[in-house]
Amino acid sequence: MREIRVRHTVAIVVALLAVVRSSPGVAEETGSRPLKALSVDELMQVEVTSVGKKAQHLAEAAAAVYVITQEDIRRSGATTLVEALRLVPGVHVGRMSADDWAVGIRGFSSRLSRSMLVLIDGRSVYTPLFAGVYWQVQDTLLEDVDRIEVIRGPGGTLWGANAVTGVVNIITKSAADTHGQLVVGGGGSEERAFGGARQGGVVGDDLHYRVYGKAFDRDGAFSRNTRDFDGWHMGQGGFRTDWTPPSGPDHVTLQGDYYDGAAGERAVRTTIDPPSIGVSIRDVDLSGGNVLGRWEHAFAGGSGAALQLYYDRTNRRDVNFLEDRDTFDLDFQHRVPLGVHEFIWGLGYRVSSGRAETIPSLVLAPSRRTNHLVSGFLQDEVVLLDDRLHLIAGSKLEWNDYSGVEVQPNVRALVIPAPGHVVWAAISRAVRTPSRVEQDLEADTLTDPSTRTFARLIGDGRFKSEKVLAYELGYRVQPQRDLSFDIATFYNAYQDLLSAELGTPFAEPAPSGTRTIIPVTLRNRLRGDVYGIELAVEATPTEWCRLSASYAYLEVELSPDPGSRDVIAHSEEGASPHNQVVLRSLLDLPYHLELDTTLRYVDNVPAQSVGDYVNADLRLGWHATPNLEISLVGQNLLEGHHAEFGSQGGVPLEIQRGVYGKAVWRW
């Protein structure tokens, strides 16, 4: 088995070398004349890379920020937003099935990633039901994504609660940048069929718009002991308009999406009466929509303000429960430069109301709950010593109806000791606030049929917020124009982490006879020390070749408080890999070809009994004409199937090798 894998790797490398060596004339298209000698209309035809812009954005942040650009997404062959996160150093993405992913930043990988905040164009997609993000319904036309900014480390001061381990900001392009028509389509072994279309343009001179639609059908993952059940299909449509009145310093954005689809899930279903346990496999219906408006205004004197309002609806018909949720969110931000200071302050209000229905062994009471969130923040950035020292201090103050007032301050410093060198440090506090699960849940699971013993998971509302105090230190250096290094280290001290406390068993009468219940209560009786280092290198050794490598090391140590009878520390500790390596190469070849390779190593995930693995993705792209791009993508090429994370309803699933072809036509 191993031999085969190694042989595969070698074959790919050899193939790569063969192609690379035969390409001396790659850049000759731009001609041998210097750019300066070109006429303006020749200049307009020159194809460029935008590496410089990205490096610039990164250099200025006093945080561990990584930006996935549109180019990165396109050349990675990723077909979902969450798969693109695999490119980020120190982010763990474990695919659990065709439609479920566990994501972790700096530890605590889980299906819903409870400590990580995800926003799409400023709209939070973190669900207050189970705390976390349902990745399967977070989608858009990937060609319209401008970039994904991933911040490792707390972001509570600016983004609020639940930005504990990190923040993922998915940002789509302005409608002013998506004029014209685009049609994309393709299919393959795992990505069975997908297609999408977009129409963009401008009405009058300043009202830019686009409308899009997309749909896909994905094959299920591999299972050793059951037929696959996790096939997945979805359709989505949406629009965006951007309006900039010619005279004014205003920018108005209005956008919305609607999606509908179904994903196969398998879940254990417990019943109170014998046989007490069964398995349900069915298609979970998923639908939802949102509409968002944002008004940005720039005042004379250099200050700027933004007002944003959105409505979001999600409907989920899961195996053991269903939930319909409505969320309204109002957000205001104001940026005021004042001498060497730049103040940003903001206010926010969110109301989210969910109605749940469940099977009898799973109780969410009351069935409807409405939550309110009120927040405000102030942050000051001082730029001193000729732009070489930035000091940032600020705090969020937030009130929610589960845990009351939460304070999330941070202090950051950024020093530029010499051009091309950036050192930054930060101390920040962030919280993960309670969700409905910790407040309203009672869920029974059969543990011993012979004695009719059930474990009962209880969220009784006494759960408080989880807190982290994070210490970070980073260094970025660009010794030469085509080479950059990024190093980030962190130590996160957690308090009041979620624990599941084993209680004293008791007898409970039921119509079919007395049952024994072992209560397991959700509390905050774990402490944690989490530390690690993330290294990333990007190089452009020749101009038609981009190479990058990253390595991340992580250590999670949890300890129960005295007197705790916690049962989950062990599985939380081992939820993320200790070591991860990602190697990438993007090559521009002659004849308008592109060859892109990603090789990754992910250490074992002990809590999920998942072994370590090495795997590779390969993409061959061809710009057949300036309007038509054709590509062939192989994913997880080194193994027929491999496990990445956990199981569904007790059945471990493995992710299969996949190959697909794709065409993108723009005009």
Next chain:
Amino acid sequence: MVTSSRRLVAGLLAALVWSAALRTVPTAAGTRTPTEYDVKAVYLLNFARFVEWPDAGFATATAPFAICVLGSDPFGSTLDETLAGETIAGRNLVTRRIAHPTDATTCQIVFTGASETTRLPAIVDALAGRPVLTVGDETAFTQRGGMISFRLEQSTVRIDVNPEAIRRSGLSMSSQLLRLARIVSAQP
């Protein structure tokens, strides 16, 4: 465990061999693919060539022609390299980095990066009626009173021009350049 570490070593080894091999491929001199900012730097040089400044726009008869970058500088060394040794109507071309819009009054061309988006009105206000060509990195720049903005189309760099804003500042742009630009509506 042994198998897994062997797997890791095999993978890493393969990757190392491969990246080392790439580095040995010789680069043909002068044929590298330019970056976005290499091209934008040449555009700035062309703006200096294809726009006419009144003499009143310069402090003295021998004052240099200044291209200024306001706020964060996305060019690195490429702007200086592009402009080195160039002259415009007998004046030396120089680059300057400035932090505040008010410093821009002694420049002939001011480039503002994406980081300055919210300061646009301040920039436009500070330069109102002065013969300073304002160039922005964001598409919206011309719609907000700026004179020229860059726009990426596929992977080429194009320009939008607001002729009305240029005219009001007392500058005039050659029709050669105007012809190639997308014209953005003049203000009322």
